[in-house]
Amino acid sequence: MIQHDVVIVGAGLAGMRCALEACKELDVAVLTKVYPSRSHSGAAQGGIAASLGNSEPDSWEEHMFDTVKGGDFLNDQDAVEEYVKAAPRIIYELEHMGCVFSRTPEGKIAQRSFGGHSKPRACFSADRTGHAILHALHEQLMKNSRSVKIYNEWYMHSLVIDGDQCNGVIVSNIQTGEVEVIRAKAVVFCTGGYGRVFKITSNAFASTADGVMAAFEVGIPLEDPEFVQFHPSGLYRQGILFSEAARGEGAYLLNDKGERFMETYAPSRMELAPRDIVARAEQSEMDAGRGINGEDCIHLDLRHLGEARIMERLPQIRQLAIDFLGIDCVTDPLPIQPTAHYSMGGIPVDNNCHVILDSEGTKMHGFFAAGECACVSVHGGNRLGTNSLLDAVVFGERAGKSVLEYARGRDFGNVNEGQEKARVLEKFEDIFQREGSESYNQIRDEMKEIMMSHCGVFRDEQRLKTCIETLKGLQERFKKGKVTDKGKLFNTEIYEIMELGNMLGMAVIIATAALERRESRGGHYRTDFPKRDDKKFLYHSMVYDSPDGLVIKTKPVVITKYQPAERTY
Numbered sequence: 001m002i003q004h005d006v007v008i009v010g011a012g013l014a015g016m017r018c019a020l021e022a023c024k025e026l027d028v029a030v031l032t033k034v035y036p037s038r039s040h041s042g043a044a045q046g047g048i049a050a051s052l053g054n055s056e057p058d059s060w061e062e063h064m065f066d067t068v069k070g071g072d073f074l075n076d077q078d079a080v081e082e083y084v085k086a087a088p089r090i091i092y093e094l095e096h097m098g099c100v101f102s103r104t105p106e107g108k109i110a111q112r113s114f115g116g117h118s119k120p121r122a123c124f125s126a127d128r129t130g131h132a133i134l135h136a137l138h139e140q141l142m143k144n145s146r147s148v149k150i151y152n153e154w155y156m157h158s159l160v161i162d163g164d165q166c167n168g169v170i171v172s173n174i175q176t177g178e179v180e181v182i183r184a185k186a187v188v189f190c191t192g193g194y195g196r197v198f199k200i201t202s203n204a205f206a207s208t209a210d211g212v213m214a215a216f217e218v219g220i221p222l223e224d225p226e227f228v229q230f231h232p233s234g235l236y237r238q239g240i241l242f243s244e245a246a247r248g249e250g251a252y253l254l255n256d257k258g259e260r261f262m263e264t265y266a267p268s269r270m271e272l273a274p275r276d277i278v279a280r281a282e283q284s285e286m287d288a289g290r291g292i293n294g295e296d297c298i299h300l301d302l303r304h305l306g307e308a309r310i311m312e313r314l315p316q317i318r319q320l321a322i323d324f325l326g327i328d329c330v331t332d333p334l335p336i337q338p339t340a341h342y343s344m345g346g347i348p349v350d351n352n353c354h355v356i357l358d359s360e361g362t363k364m365h366g367f368f369a370a371g372e373c374a375c376v377s378v379h380g381g382n383r384l385g386t387n388s389l390l391d392a393v394v395f396g397e398r399a400g401k402s403v404l405e406y407a408r409g410r411d412f413g414n415v416n417e418g419q420e421k422a423r424v425l426e427k428f429e430d431i432f433q434r435e436g437s438e439s440y441n442q443i444r445d446e447m448k449e450i451m452m453s454h455c456g457v458f459r460d461e462q463r464l465k466t467c468i469e470t471l472k473g474l475q476e477r478f479k480k481g482k483v484t485d486k487g488k489l490f491n492t493e494i495y496e497i498m499e500l501g502n503m504l505g506m507a508v509i510i511a512t513a514a515l516e517r518r519e520s521r522g523g524h525y526r527t528d529f530p531k532r533d534d535k536k537f538l539y540h541s542m543v544y545d546s547p548d549g550l551v552i553k554t555k556p557v558v559i560t561k562y563q564p565a566e567r568t569y
């Protein structure tokens with residue numbers, strides 16, 4: 001049996017920042033199914049928020065208010081306050097670790113505008129901000145390699161739980177197929193989001209809900225899963241992100257008639273209204289037949305920015321559009337559409353990243369979570385752009401501190417290695433033994449299609465019910481799938497099947513929670529209940545598993561400074 005004081009699953013921003021903290025005193029393992037610098041954090045483009053006030057006076061209070069208003073007042077405000085206050089320190093620390101930020105002419109960290117933020121507060125490295133931070137953190141981890149062991153291309157299957165205590169994880173080495181148990185005093189999940197359940201998504205292939213579903217399977221509820229963010233500018237049909245930074249720099253959105261239609265939907269903020277509002281505006285234009293050439297896309301026009309500015313501020317995404325669409329944004333407008341982008345919900349944690357089981361804050365001892373897989377909840381019903389990299393670094397650091405505090409001087413728990421291993425070996429065997437005829441690829445495609453069309457930007461009771469029924473049918477067919485590669489070595493097919501199993505489970509949870517929330521708030525919009533309903537629904541959903549199916553309980557929203565008010569832009 002492998003043993004480490006702490007196992008961190010995930011090597012994105014949250015996981016690596018957490019490891020840097022925990023390794024100050026503990027023996028740390030970081031486990032990741034993709035090489036650390038391939039984690040989805042590295043794809044982040046536009047920026048990371050902090051009220052540095054480098055281009056206009058700014059304050060943490062304004063950052064907090066924008067975040068809470070952007071989240072449609074579902075955010076836990078005590079957590080938001082601590083988080084925005086930490087932001088400036090976090091940025092300077094990243095800078096001192098070697099992260100190269102773009103600069104103002106006088107040499108300060110440059111800051112640009114982003115949707116829903118009333119001040120320019122996005123710190124950035126051109127349009128490769130995630131890449132710059134991820135590599136800076138990776139270098140720091142390398143420097144600490146004596147106390148951190150990185151398990152590259154290892155897959156986490158399941159948690160080892162004893163009552164209300166987490167004692168480790170069951171994992172396998174993707175290269176050899178060997179299953180192992182890692183015993184640990186504490187486990188931290190930093191496994192990222194689950195955008196891959198949707199057909200059109202900006203998310204990397206690894207964003208498949210493994211972490212959240214592993215937690216769910218041992219009785220931990222999932223908080224606010226119905227809140228999924230659709231980003232307004234995914235490249236048409238590809239979903240690949242074209243950063244909001246483009247609109248931050250001044251790009252326009254145009255319908256087929258050449259109108260800047262945001263005038264109708266958010267006259268004061270125009271293209272820089274929060275993402276949920278812009279994505280709905282685009283979808284409404286397309287549904288009304290004003291998509292470009294009647295198709296499901298809108299134009300993003302950058303031409304007036306000029307080549308010099310585009311090359312200085314947005315070079316990577318210009319190239320992405322040339323490579324994937326054959327269109328150069330210097331000379332032509334880009335066809336874009338809403339793309340599934342971010343998971344506001346996740347594993348419920350307290351403000352110190354300890355995983356909790358209910359609205360009373362009962363802890364699962366020894367289990368922590370941070371980053372996109374966790375729900376603190378600082379983003380409420382809709383996350384503002386650039387607030388997520390900040391979330392991953394602030395709460396990654398915090399999880400590291402909490403784990404240090406927790407694991408210091410503590411003994412390892414009991415683990416029955418044979419029994420735990422057998423559970424996962426059975427999962428493998430079950431898939432290998434199936435002699436079914438169903439194609440897993442077909443099932444995956446159908447899941448993505450129905451989630452996009454029936455649980456997307458606009459939802460209603462009928463569509464959600466059909467969605468859930470279809471997904472349950474797919475879960476049945478999943479049991480009758482056929483695997484073609486039965487080898488042990490680097491069998492990527494088997495891992496894709498396990499990921500698909502997790503995504504199907506997650507999709508049902510998203511759609512069920514969306515059906516039960518009979519109001520519209522943030523990223524969750526019900527055409528049959530188009531208004532926000534604070535009397536009935538100002539709470540977090542907590543979705544539990546039970547023998548009779550999913551059960552949804554509630555958890556109160558923490559409101560400190562800002563009372564819910566109508567959200568206009």
Ligand SMILES: Cc1cc2nc3c(=O)[nH]c(=O)nc-3n(C[C@H](O)[C@H](O)[C@H](O)COP(=O)(O)OP(=O)(O)OC[C@H]3O[C@@H](n4cnc5c(N)ncnc54)[C@H](O)[C@@H]3O)c2cc1C
Nearest residue numbers: 010011012014033041044046047156192371372386388389
């Ligand atoms: C295209 C794109 C652009 C974005 N741009 C911005 C931006 O400009 N600003 C901003 O604030 N936010 C942005 N976001 C959001 C932000 O990047 C993410 O929310 C954040 O980086 C998530 O970090 P994380 O550490 O939680 O997870 P990730 O970086 O997603 O890392 C997840 C880790 O978990 C590991 N993992 C998962 N499952 C398993 C398993 N079963 N076994 C082993 N390992 C596992 C993966 O290998 C990976 O290392 C963007 C997102 C996307 C998709």
